[in-house]
Amino acid sequence: xxxxxxxxxxxxxxxxxxxxxxxxxxxxxxxxxxxxxxxxxxxxxxxxxxxxxxxxxxxxxxxxxxxxxxxxxxxxxxxxxxxxxxxxxxxxxxxxxxxxxxxxxxxxxxxxxxxxxxxxxxxxxxxxxxxxxxxxxxxxxxxxxxxxxxxxxxxxxxxxxxxxxxxxxxxxxxxxxxxxxxxxxxxxxxxxxxxxxxxxxxxxxxxxxxxxxxxxxxxxxxxxxxxxxxxxxxxxxxxxxxxxxxxxxxxxxxxxxxxxxxxxxxxxxxxxxxxxxxxxxxxxxxxxxxxxxxxxxxxxxxxxxxxxxxxxxxxxxxxxxxxxxxxxxxxxxxxxxxxxxxxxxxxxxxxxxxxxxxxxxxxxxxxxxxxxxxxxxxxxxxxxxxxxxxxxxxxxxxxxxxxxxxxxxxxxxxxxxxxxxxxxxxxxxxxxxxxxxxxxxxxxxxxxxxxxxxxxxxxxxxxxxxxxxxxxxxxxxxxxxxxxxxxxxxxxxxxxxxxxxxxxxxxxxxxxxxxxxxxxxxxxxxxxxxxxxxxxxxxxxxxxxxxxxxxxxxxxxxxxxxxxxxxxxxxxxxxxxxxxxxxxxxxxxxxxxxxxxxxxxxxxxxxxxxxxxxxxxxxxx
Amino acid sequence: xxxxxxxxxxxxxxxxxxxxxxxxxxxxxxxxxxxxxxxxxxxxxxxxxxxxxxxxxxxxxxxxxxxxxxxxxxxxxxxxxxxxxxxxxxxxxxxxxxxxxxxxxxxxxxxxxxxxxxxxxxxxxxxxxxxxxxxxxxxxxxxxxxxxxxxxxxxxxxxxxxxxxxxxxxxxxxxxxxxxxxxxxxxxxxxxxxxxxxxxxxxxxxxxxxxxxxxx
Numbered sequence: 001x002x003x004x005x006x007x008x009x010x011x012x013x014x015x016x017x018x019x020x021x022x023x024x025x026x027x028x029x030x031x032x033x034x035x036x037x038x039x040x041x042x043x044x045x046x047x048x049x050x051x052x053x054x055x056x057x058x059x060x061x062x063x064x065x066x067x068x069x070x071x072x073x074x075x076x077x078x079x080x081x082x083x084x085x086x087x088x089x090x091x092x093x094x095x096x097x098x099x100x101x102x103x104x105x106x107x108x109x110x111x112x113x114x115x116x117x118x119x120x121x122x123x124x125x126x127x128x129x130x131x132x133x134x135x136x137x138x139x140x141x142x143x144x145x146x147x148x149x150x151x152x153x154x155x156x157x158x159x160x161x162x163x164x165x166x167x168x169x170x171x172x173x174x175x176x177x178x179x180x181x182x183x184x185x186x187x188x189x190x191x192x193x194x195x196x197x198x199x200x201x202x203x204x205x206x207x208x209x210x211x212x213x214x215x216x217x218x219x220x221x222x223x224x225x226x227x228x229x230x231x232x233x234x235x236x237x238x239x240x241x242x243x244x245x246x247x248x249x250x251x252x253x254x255x256x257x258x259x260x261x262x263x264x265x266x267x268x269x270x271x272x273x274x275x276x277x278x279x280x281x282x283x284x285x286x287x288x289x290x291x292x293x294x295x296x297x298x299x300x301x302x303x304x305x306x307x308x309x310x311x312x313x314x315x316x317x318x319x320x321x322x323x324x325x326x327x328x329x330x331x332x333x334x335x336x337x338x339x340x341x342x343x344x345x346x347x348x349x350x351x352x353x354x355x356x357x358x359x360x361x362x363x364x365x366x367x368x369x370x371x372x373x374x375x376x377x378x379x380x381x382x383x384x385x386x387x388x389x390x391x392x393x394x395x396x397x398x399x400x401x402x403x404x405x406x407x408x409x410x411x412x413x414x415x416x417x418x419x420x421x422x423x424x425x426x427x428x429x430x431x432x433x434x435x436x437x438x439x440x441x442x443x444x445x446x447x448x449x450x451x452x453x454x455x456x457x458x459x460x461x462x463x464x465x466x467x468x469x470x471x472x473x474x475x476x477x478x479x480x481x482x483x484x485x486x487x488x489x490x491x492x493x494x495x496x497x498x499x500x501x502x503x504x505x506x507x508x509x510x511x512x513x514x515x516x517x518x519x520x521x522x523x524x525x526x527x528x529x530x531x532x533x534x535x536x537x538x539x540x541x542x543x544x545x546x547x548x549x550x551x552x553x554x555x556x557x558x559x560x561x562x563x564x565x566x567x568x569x570x571x572x573x574x575x576x577x578x579x580x581x582x583x584x585x586x587x588x589x590x591x592x593x594x595x596x597x598x599x600x601x602x603x604x605x606x607x608x609x610x611x612x613x614x615x616x617x618x619x620x621x
Numbered sequence: 622x623x624x625x626x627x628x629x630x631x632x633x634x635x636x637x638x639x640x641x642x643x644x645x646x647x648x649x650x651x652x653x654x655x656x657x658x659x660x661x662x663x664x665x666x667x668x669x670x671x672x673x674x675x676x677x678x679x680x681x682x683x684x685x686x687x688x689x690x691x692x693x694x695x696x697x698x699x700x701x702x703x704x705x706x707x708x709x710x711x712x713x714x715x716x717x718x719x720x721x722x723x724x725x726x727x728x729x730x731x732x733x734x735x736x737x738x739x740x741x742x743x744x745x746x747x748x749x750x751x752x753x754x755x756x757x758x759x760x761x762x763x764x765x766x767x768x769x770x771x772x773x774x775x776x777x778x779x780x781x782x783x784x785x786x787x788x789x790x791x792x793x794x795x796x797x798x799x800x801x802x803x804x805x806x807x808x809x810x811x812x813x814x815x816x817x818x819x820x821x822x823x824x825x826x827x828x829x830x831x832x833x834x835x836x837x
Contacts, residue, residue, distance in 0.1 A: 139767035139774075150759035158753050201771060204778050211785055347702035350656040454786060 004508045013104045014094055017518055023095070024293045030095065031214050032290045038218040040303065042287055045225035045428025046278050047308045050130065050397075053425065056276070057316035058392030059268050061252050064259030071260065071269040073309060079539045080273045081305050082531040083496065085524070086503055086512075087279065088297035091288035093515045097439030098282030101289075105507045111598030112498050113440055116282035118591040119491045120436035123281070125464060126483035127433065128206065129471040130394070131426045132198040134419055136178055137398065139198075141415035148173035149406045167569035170403045174394075175477075175561040182474040183562040185482070186577050189474025196472045199465060207461040209427065210434050213453050214290060217431045224428040229311075231421035232318050235414075239321030242408070244331075248324015249317060251387045263546075270543045275488065276308060280495040283432030286439045296520045298528075319396070326404035327386035334381035338362075345376045394477075397422060434460065478558055486584050490551070491591035493544040498595055500537045509533060556580065640719060641699035643708040647719045649726075650750035652706040658746035666705045670740075671698065677736045678729075682711060682720070685728035690714050726752050 015023065033039045060068045094101045099113030140147050151164035151172060159165065164172040175181045182189045209220040239245050259265050278284065288297060332355070339353045342365060353361045366373045389400065405414045438460050441447060447456055471479050503512060509532060517523045524532075559571035641648055651674075656663045664670070675696040682691040691714050701707040711720040729736065729752055737747055744754040 136767070139770040142770050143762070143766040152759060153756055157756060159756070197771065201775055201778075204775065204782075208778050208782050208785070211782065216785070343704060344652065344706075347704040347706060349703040350654060350705070 003505060004510070005506050007106055007506055007508075010105070010507070013107075020093075020095075020293045020518075030290065032292070033214065034218060036295075038214075038221065039287065039291060040300065041225040042214070042218060042221045042428075042431065043284065043300070043304055044307055044311075045221050045425075046283055046287070046432030047276060047304060048225075048228070048311050048425065049276075049278070049429035050422060050425050051272075051276060052308075052312050052315045053319060053422065054393055054396040056272060056312045057252065057319045058396070059272055060316050061320070061388075063262070063265040063268060064256035065251070066253040066255035067257050067259055068265065068269065069313070071266045072273065072312075075266070075270045075273045075539070076305055076309050078531055078535050079270060080277050080279075080308075081301055082528060082536040083274075083279050083500070084277060084284070084301040084304060085298055085528060086500065086532065087284040088288040088301055089512065089516055089519070090503055090507075091285035092291050092293065092295060092297050092519060095289045095293075097286040097289065097443050098436060099440040099443040101285055102502065103443070105502060108599040108602055109498075109502055109506070109595075110602075111595040112495060112502065113282065114444070114598060115491065115495050115591045115594040116280060117437055117440035118594065119487065119495065120281045120283065120433050121464070122483060122487040122587060122591070124430060124433040124437060125468055126471065126480045126487070127426065127430060128202050128464070129199065129468060129476065129480055131423065131430065132195060132202040132468075132472075133178065133394075133398070134422045134426060135201055136194060136198045137402070138416065138419035138423060141412055141419060144412045146402075146406055146411055146415055147177075148402055149411075163563045166563075168403070170399050170406075171569060173402075174398045178398075179477050180474050181477050181561045183560055183564070184574060185475050185478040185558070185560075185580070187475060191469065191472050192474060192476070195476065196469065199468050199472055203461045203465040203468070205427070206430055206434060207457055210431060210438075211454050211457050213438075213457075214287075214435070217435075221428060221431065224424040224431075227424045228421045231417050232315060234417060235421075236314075236318045236321065238408070238414070239318055239325065242321065242325040244328025245321035245324045247328055247383070248320035248322070248387065251324065251384075252316060252320040267543060267546050270539060271489075271547070274492065274496065274540070274543070276312070277304075278429065278432055280492045280499060281433065282436035282440060286435045287432070294519055294521075298516065298520060298524065322401060322404045323387065326400060326407070327383060327389075329404075329407050330386050331381050331383050334379060338378050338381065341376050341378060342373075345372060478560065481558060482580070482583065483587060487587040487591075490544070490547060490588045493540060493547060494592040494595070497537060497540045497544060500532070500540065504532055504537070556584075640712065640717065641697045641708055641710045643700045646710070647722045647725070648708045648710050649722070649752075650706060650708050652704065652748040652750065653740070653742070654746040654748075655705065655740075655742070658742050671701075673739060674698075677732075677739045678709070678711070681728045681732035681736060682725075685724070685731050 060072075063071075090101055094104050096104060097113075098116045099110060102109040102111075102113040148170050151160035151169050153159070154161050161172075163176060167175075178192075179195070180189065180192050208216070209224075210217045274280075288295075288300075291297070335355055335358055339355070339358060342348070342353055342362070343350060346365065346369070362373075362378070401418060402415070405411050405418060408414050434457070438456050441460070442456060447459070470476070473479075503509075509529070512532075513523050513529075556576040557573045558576060560574055562568065562572045565572040643650070653666065655666065672693065675693045675698070678696045679691040679693055682695070683689065691711070695712050695714055696709055697712065698707045698709040711725050712718060713720060729749055733744065733754065737743055740747055
């Protein structure tokens with residue numbers, strides 16, 4: 001298909017091949033990677049984030065276990081791989097950050113770059129809040145016993161505080177001690193000062209790692225990208241030796257082929273691939289623009305896809321060994337508690353009921369004395385239910401995992417390791433994020449030209465820290481969830497779709513093929529041609545449409561931690577206040593609408609300028 | 622004489638039996654979980670262990686009332702089960718008056734550790750129904766350890782930032798000093814100034830036509 005939209009002046013805006021060769025030989029002032037390994041590690045760190053630990057395993061398990069790998073891998077190859085090649089190729093060819101690249105392709109498309117920057121900024125804000133919480137837990141892990149193993153006592157020292165008694169020590173520690181969560185998003189409470197100083201620590205660490213751009217972050221990435229793999233290996237060995245670990249792994253990978261018929265499975269797989277690769281954030285384009293011109297970006301795309309896919313499966317296995325251990329431990333405790341109640345209620349000798357004959361004994365007692373058994377209030381112990389409890393998002397890291405760690409011998413060490421791993425995973429993603437914010441700001445000339453890189457990073461981090469104080473309030477948790485749901489979903493899909501259409505139909509797929517041939521020596525094969533032109537844009541469009549439809553149909557509710565709720569400790573589902581619609585528009589609507597609005601404004605501006613010039617000519621004549 | 626003593630004893634025993642009624646009045650229930658606590662090293666429950674219990678409780682009463690001479694015979698157990706749980710009442714020494722629940726509770730609370738220790742058990746495995754153990758306060762150190770770690774991290778990061786910012790300035794200053802020295806000693810600077818910035822071979826992209834179609 002030779003469908004290319006007219007794009008006058010493209011050759012004048014972009015460097016041609018001779019210019020590229022010249023630039024390659026000279027030492028320009030554009031930063032560059034010290035070696036290929038730094039580049040690959042930075043990209044791996046960017047793509048492999050906290051989502052691999054707390055989102056993918058949950059999706060895998062709820063959508064049919066081992067069977068979920070089929071749509072995941074298919075979409076990884078059909079959707080993720082072409083988009084990666086597109087971003088790598090265009091960045092390496094045009095040698096600019098995200099705003100520069102789209103402005104070079106067509107000045108009317110600058111809005112895409114601005115939208116990328118806005119999305120990166122919004123995501124970076126709440127992502128760093130998660131990092132701050134992780135730091136808080138990390139700082140508090142250097143003590144034994146861990147602070148989330150104990151409930152504080154109530155006033156007359158006969159029991160624990162009721163909020164802690166009803167829920168659990170880990171819930172209380174997360175919702176009350178750490179966040180001091182209020183009961184609704186409108187009730188903002190005051191600033192939680194431990195969170196404020198953890199936010200300060202988080203932004204300072206990012207600042208120092210990125211202070212000279214990739215020359216400092218490229219060094220930091222050796223630690224932040226590799227350490228998680230080491231820690232995951234340690235946890236894998238520890239996890240497999242724990243009792244009940246295999247229950248978890250079996251639960252994760254038990255395939256349920258019927259789930260493949262369910263369209264949500266494919267949608268969730270597609271969305272996960274898209275977000276996991278951090279596409280449309282602008283960071284990948286920036287990173288590949290620092291590469292040498294003849295770097296093999298196609299190979300890089302394939303390597304990155306394979307590494308991300310394998311890491312997801314690896315992290316999922318480790319996560320579920322720990323979840324299996326925790327579920328088994330809780331199940332055993334539940335059974336022991338029931339046995340104790342039966343023994344006490346029926347005054348039977350201690351060894352008469354054990355875990356192995358529990359079911360038979362219960363049945364026997366129930367048939368002979370059903371009233372007494374009923375009066376004892378025996379709870380049913382359900383392993384499946386325990387395995388499926390709260391295993392995604394912040395619930396996984398701060399509640400389920402922390403609880404499991406308290407049951408391992410030597411818990412402070414495991415806690416430190418776990419939170420350092422999460423910290424590294426988050427930091428390496430944030431490097432890409434902040435690259436996607438600072439470089440476009442520079443390209444848009446929003447900073448004075450003579451400011452050094454250090455000042456740009458410093459100012460960005462300072463302003464972001466001040467905005468982040470929103471999340472340090474008592475309602476901060478609900479704001480983070482709001483940002484997570486709206487800032488990072490629809491805008492990214494829109495930008496990704498626009499990117500594909502822009503490169504394939506405005507820049508021209510033929511021109512792109514020639515560029516790839518110039519850079520790596522051969523044209524992309526038929527697989528790339530078809531997927532770049534048809535398959536990937538189509539998949540993105542389908543996911544975007546379905547997302548919009550489901551979001552529009554959903555009631556706007558959110559979960560709150562409310563001790564006065566009837567079914568406490570279950571989170572209460574309350575509707576959002578009406579002013580939240582404005583916030584949602586700012587988060588999701590503005591980045592998506594920047595693209596057409598910018599083009600429109602520019603059209604109007606250019607027309608006005610033309611009219612003014614014509615009027616001037618008439619005046620002089 | 623002997624018959625009279627025997628009669629008195631049996632009378633007192635039967636009265637005592639009548640005193641101890643499960644769930645009524647001043648009776649307390651006690652539950653032992655020896656196998657749970659000690660596993661393989663569990664001792665069997667027998668009359669001797671019961672004697673030890675009565676002695677320990679008598680000690681607790683003596684300790685609390687500060688000298689009233691309670692004896693083993695003042696602790697009356699009944700309704701012993703296979704679970705190893707039973708009810709008991711306490712009577713005042715030399716009389717058959719029941720000691721009220723409150724006093725018994727406070728006496729047990731005071732000497733709980735000693736009673737537990739006698740049986741190698743804990744608050745959880747030697748339970749008195751209705752008497753809740755006072756819980757130990759959670760351990761809280763004077764300086765929260767997280768502040769220490771935070772201080773270390775922030776200190777290291779601040780030092781790093783200052784070092785990264787100051788180092789190039791220092792280098793530039795040294796270079797300037799070295800250049801100044803060179804210029805003083807070198808007289809042929811005229812040639813140098815003429816060629817400043819007009820070297821061949823460096824592609825200066827500032828003057829390329831990239832920005833002709835200027836952005837908004």
